Amino acid sequence: MSKGKHFVVPMVCVAAVHLVTFLSGFFAPYDYSEQDRHLPYAPPSTLHFRDAQGTWHWRPSVCALVERPEQFGVYEEDRTRCFPLAFFTRGYRYSAFWLIQSDRHLLAVTPPAKIFLLGSDGYGRDELSRLLYGGRLSLCAGLLAAASSVGLGLLLGTVAGYYGGWCDAIVMRCVELFLALPWLYLLFALRAFLPLHVSPSQAFLLLIAVLGIVGWARPARLIRGIVLSEKERTYVLAARMFGGSDFYLMHQHIAPRTYGLLLTQAALLVPQYILAEVTLSFLGLGVAEPVPSWGNMLAALQQYDVLVSYWWIWAPGFALFLVCINYWRLASAMQVAAEGTAHWQ
């Protein structure tokens, strides 16, 4: 039971983050591309629980922002125009998991007030909404890419280990080749050799494919090791004697022994891939505007005044930190459960 304890907290945190971002349509007050040209780099909204007369309300209100004349980017609240927040209201349509269609949102406020819980970016877009939508993209990319890497590694590692001979030799040479390339450089090179200007959905799939190809080598080698020892077991021999085909032996007896390792590898790869996607998008090689990704949101920090003055633009970084720390703890817990001690790769 003490083993189980280490899993719970990171697992819950990771699941919570994923769930919230998947349902970003519900949690985000605005669409990710909805702009307000009058309110670039607005600071996070102040929530007022007392109205202009001083009465306490349970429902907070938000006041409209007005730009101070002659001063760019500095805002003042117009206390005469305050609007209460509405919860569970109807707004723009969105879909979650490509299946559920809805128009219910958690938070909304009547215009012209804007509820910028995390401020706004250079185009007046709500940072929180973009954080959620961007998170959906970055996290999804990481998950899917890790799944493809691990899946590809399982396939090639099992085939190489089971059949041996020249099949094994070829796969192992390829593994060495891919491991001889510096990871990040390979990623960049692969990305370089693919079309630069693609639509966001194509970019997303491209990213997943590229990340998947870059990372299959290490899982494949580890899985091959397991397959090599498992295929010599007497009970596998017995199953073959009963007439079991190669495929039966592989999927019934050998592959299940690799699942523990696969999960651990996946837990290690997901944060790496999320970071890779963020890096690529930060440098302009990943997902492009207007679709948000934590990477291209952080790219705004490369401008001097943004870096220094607008602290809320760092929000994706903080979210990234939370996600990474929980994934590392999850991977640690898995390794502890599997081997008794945690190694760092």
Add this chain to the structure above:
Amino acid sequence: MKYLAHRVLQSFFLLVGVSVLSFIFVELSPGNYFDEMRLDPRISSETVSRLRMQYGLDRPLPVRYARWLDSVAKGQFGFSFAYNAPVASLLWPRARNTLVLTGSATLLAWMIALPLGILSAARRNGLVDHATLLFTALLLAIPDLLLALGLLLFAVRTALLPAGGMMAVGSEEMGAWDQTKNLAIHMIGPVLVLVLACLPTLVRHTRAAMVDALNLPFARAARTHGISPRRILFRHAFPVALNPLISLFALSIGSLLSASLLTEVVFSWPGLGPLLLEAILGRDFYVVTGAVVLASVFLVCGTLLGDFLLIAVDPRIRMEKLA
């Protein structure tokens, strides 16, 4: 000896494989440098095709590969369309700049990590140990990008450090000592980022390796014999822990060229990373290939060095591989 020759040969073939792989990717990729030119109505399509022929882009793949190999043999590493110069003339200065950064960072990181790791292992579960583990856990979770941006913010806010670049403007007029000081000041930010990025893994691995070595039966037996803890630590446990540490060191050496890409871009340090990025955005493929192959050379050499060191240091491996 046969083993070492075998390893060197294997590394060579690996590098050949890497270069072939790069070329195949170039072949498969849509678009090239001259596509941009084609869009420009002022440049006629004949000029474009003539340029393509001049650079040999219309030849089949094996011919291009052979010509590239020839260029490598001559020390040129292909041709850059954007800079109109041999790739090597771009690579070497940039690589040197990167190595200055990563070399210092790696040295510094190991100099901190080794004593810290050994100390943590020696006083397991003590205050130092817990603090180290906590600190490294936090550092591990912070992505490199955030570290770089954070330090840049610190540099800009406090004006203690320059906000990027390698040398101040007008540094050519300074004397040699001033130039060195200037360089050093500019290096502090990126080196700090790199050190903080790789420190946690190094410390944890060192600690783990030392703990494993100290738990071995012979170390425990040495304790009961009354040998002083310090002697056990350095004379007995450390040589055993050296084995995994050498592999880690080989990896450190191997990633000297490739670990600092992001940091260089954020700090505007003129290293290999920004060159690669620029070449990618400009579709200057020979530069990309050259940079990737160069970085792979380092990685492969690093692994090879690790193997050689292991044989030199660990008598068990020496016997196994050279017998």
Add this chain to the structure above:
Amino acid sequence: MPETHLLEVRGLTKTRTQGRWWQRQFEVCALDNVDLTLDAGQTLALVGQSGAGKTTLAMCLVGLEQPDDGDILFDGKSLLEPDRKRRVRPRQDIQLIFQDSSGALSPHMSAAQILEEPLLIRRQGNREDRRERALGAMQQVGLPLSWKNRRPHELSGGQRQRLAIARALVTEPRVLILDEALAGLDLSVQGQIVNLLIDLQIERSLSYLYITHDVELAARVADEVAILYQGRIVRRAPPETFMANARLASTVLGRSDASDLSLGAHMGA
């Protein structure tokens, strides 16, 4: 007049090569022109030192290894694939009980699942039929049905061999090969298993091929004893002959055992 034996082995030959392709190789003859016959209801013991080729023979009979030359006939029909080179087709009628009982049973499956596996692989019957036959086999070998969800590591060595025998019985075989199946069990347990096997033989008219290095065990259980020495059958006779000719037995198995240990280490029996 040639009689049709249940199982007949003719001139079976298998050589193994040791060493990688760039090293100097040397060949070891695991089986050298082996002839064997087994009739219905008969118990034949195959005796030999470690490395004589006994396990190789067993592997060839069940199709886990391919001989280089020779033939294996079951009920008069060859088991070798007609087209491909000497590939032995495994048959349900011939089953092998391995020596390593804990290794031969998957530790990740329950007893019932282990017993159902042969039927599952052959896709025989539906889930209820398989469960029924599995439980029936458990009863036949004397294992309580309440143990059907136990894992192999929860059973003792003798109980595991019973389970292995039950698994072999599920496919309704006619020949059971026991490759050192009783080694490593204490004598009382050995006795119990031997009695079980005798009962099963009477009930189902099985034929047994006992592979063992224990001459006394062979003498107890077998109708005939054959000696395999360096891949060749050198002697085949009823056990009484061996007991009478103790010198012969010790010559082949005793002193040669010690002097040929090094050679035995090379053979993969």
